[in-house]
Amino acid sequence: MAEPVSLALQVGAALPEIIKFLLDRADKILDRGKGNDDQREQMLADMPSPPERMELEELCGDLRPALDLAPNEVVGNDILAHQADRLRKALEKIYAQHIVFPGEVYPQNKTMLTMDIDVKDVEHNLTGIRIHAVRNEVDQQVRIRADNIRGSLMGIDIDKLE
Template identity: 25%
Template sequence: MSDALAFPALAASALPQAIGFLLHRAEVVLDRRAQRRDTSAPLPPEEVEEVPDVVVGDPGNALDFDPAEVTDERTERLETLVEALGLYAENGHLAEGQDERLRRTLGRLRALLEDVYGRHITFAGEAQRPASGMRIVNRARDVRGVSRALKARRASSSANADILHTAEVVHPGGEMISVEIDELM
C-alpha cells in the first residue's frame, strides 16, 4: 500500500470518529454537487461541523472545497467508498483498527477528499504526515515577473500550510516567493 493511501491503525474509540468525519465530508461534497446540478434549489445555510479530537490540525470548513475538483469520476468513486463504509458507520462495533481492508478504503476516501478540498486530513498517530491544513501547489513553466505561492496580510503562528512551489525556468529579473506574510499573529 502506498503512503498516499495509508491509514493509521486507530484505537477502537477513535476509529468510529474518523469514519464518521470522513463520511460526513464525503456526503457534504456529494450533496453540494447534487444541489449545484439543480439550480432551482437554494443552497442550505452552512452548518457548524464538530471536528473530532482524532483529527490533528485544521481540516477547514466542510463546505470549503472547489466544486471544479468534484469531477464525474471522483463523484462515482466517492459514492462507491461511502457505500462501502456505510456498514461501519451504522455498526461501529464492526470497525477494527487492524482491519486492512477497512484501512485501505479509509485511505482511498481520505486521498480523494484531500484532492477535492486541497488540504491534508491527518489523524492522531500519524507523526509522519503534516497536520491537517492547507495544501498549495504552484508549478510554473517560465517565471519572468514574480511568482508567489502564498501571500497573506495576516496569518496565525499556528497555521499549517504545505507548499510546493516550483518553476522550470526563472528568467533574469524573475522572482519566486513561496510565502509572503505581512503580520504573523
C-alpha cells in the first residue's frame, strides 16, 4: 500500500475548513474532565495521557491564530499545513483511527494499535494484547520498558489477519 501523503501536499483550498475541523475535535478532547464532557466523544476517543494532552494544547495554540486569518492567507501556507498535519496525527493516535479528508490519498480501514508496557520483572511469557483475528491491515506501535526479562515479552499477538 502507498504511504500516506502529508496534508501539506494535498489540501489546497480546503485548508481553512480542515483546520477548523481539527481544532474542534481537539477542543472536544481537551474539554473532557471539565464537567462538559461530550458523551459521544467519550465513546469515540481515548482519554489522552498527560503528554498527549500537552501536545494537543501546544498544537492547538500554534494553529488557533489561523482561524483569524483570511482564507487566502491560509491557503498555500505550508507552515499551517504542516501544523494541521501534526495535529491530525496526534488526534489519530487518540481516536485510534485515521482521519481522512475527501479526495485525499491516505490509508483507510486500517486498525491502529498502540501499547505501552512498563514492567519491572518478567519471569515467564507475557503478552500485552492477544487478538484472535483482525479484518484489515494493522498499524502497531508498542513501547516496552522492562528491567529484567527472563522469559519472553510480546506487546501484541495477532493470530490471523482476515
